[in-house]
Amino acid sequence: NAGVTQTPKFQVLKTGQSMTLQCAQDMNHNSMYWYRQDPGMGLRLIYYSASEGTTDKGEVPNGYNVSRLNKREFSLRLESAAPSQTSVYFCASSELGLAGGDEQFFGPGTRLTVL
Amino acid sequence: AQRVTQPEKLLSVFKGAPVELKCNYSYSGSPELFWYVQYSRQRLQLLLRHISRESIKGFTADLNKGETSFHLKKPFAQEEDSAMYYCALDTTSYGKLTFGQGTILTVHP
Numbered sequence: 001n002a003g004v005t006q007t008p009k010f011q012v013l014k015t016g017q018s019m020t021l022q023c024a025q026d027m028n029h030n031s032m033y034w035y036r037q038d039p040g041m042g043l044r045l046i047y048y049s050a051s052e053g054t055t056d057k058g059e060v061p062n063g064y065n066v067s068r069l070n071k072r073e074f075s076l077r078l079e080s081a082a083p084s085q086t087s088v089y090f091c092a093s094s095e096l097g098l099a100g101g102d103e104q105f106f107g108p109g110t111r112l113t114v115l
Numbered sequence: 116a117q118r119v120t121q122p123e124k125l126l127s128v129f130k131g132a133p134v135e136l137k138c139n140y141s142y143s144g145s146p147e148l149f150w151y152v153q154y155s156r157q158r159l160q161l162l163l164r165h166i167s168r169e170s171i172k173g174f175t176a177d178l179n180k181g182e183t184s185f186h187l188k189k190p191f192a193q194e195e196d197s198a199m200y201y202c203a204l205d206t207t208s209y210g211k212l213t214f215g216q217g218t219i220l221t222v223h224p
Contacts, residue, residue: 033211040124042201042214043159058211090159104212106159 001026004107006091012113013081021076021110023091031094032074033058033104034066036087043090049074081114088112117142117206121215128192129223136187136218138176138202147205148185149212150176154198162187162200172196192222 007022025032030051035043035058045058049068063085065077074093078085089110094102118141128134140146150162163171165178165185176187185202202215 035214040216042119042121042216043212044214045211048211059213092159103161103164108158 006107025093029093033092035090119215127221134192138185149203151201
């Protein structure tokens with residue numbers, strides 16, 4: 001099993017460009033999450049999806065949109081990239097989500113630079 | 116709002132020395148607390164969670180509700196423990212985690 005996969009691994013954008021980060025999991029997990037990791041800030045939740053067909057905002061949703069395409073896939077879209085969105089983006093999944101307390105499984109991350 | 120604080124950005128110890136990574140949280144209810152670790156060139160992964168009350172790789176963490184702390188301890192550090200450590204808090208359903216800022220632990224030979 002590949003676990004959680006993310007594409008691309010690296011990306012450089014110019015201010016104003018758009019892009020979609022892809023995430024897929026093969027563990028049949030119900031919940032999926034998008035985080036950003038910034039130095040000195042830890043990981044901050046951008047959006048999450050508790051189950052297929054549902055999405056909700058996390059701590060820092062501004063400038064992002066998400067789509068839970070099916071149970072496996074959860075994409076993150078930047079409509080008009082800004083330098084403040086330069087970060088490392090992590091996707092994660094967990095089995096139940098609703099109960100809380102579950103282990104989250106993380107992808108390898110996407111390093112995004114916005115010039 | 117809930118918050119997790121890891122006061123040490125960097126922590127250096129020598130092999131065989133005890134190590135303690137501090138974590139304090141602010142939340143008035145019953146928290147679910149975790150320690151996640153990221154070794155060099157590896158993915159972020161769960162180290163331990165307080166509800167399991169287990170010891171993983173020699174690490175333990177005790178939830179102290181009075182001091183709102185969940186410090187991670189190991190009596191004898193090893194070089195392979197060098198990594199970034201995150202404390203995380205889950206106060207809601209849906210598994211929404213609030214992470215601390217992280218502590219980079221370096222264990223010198």
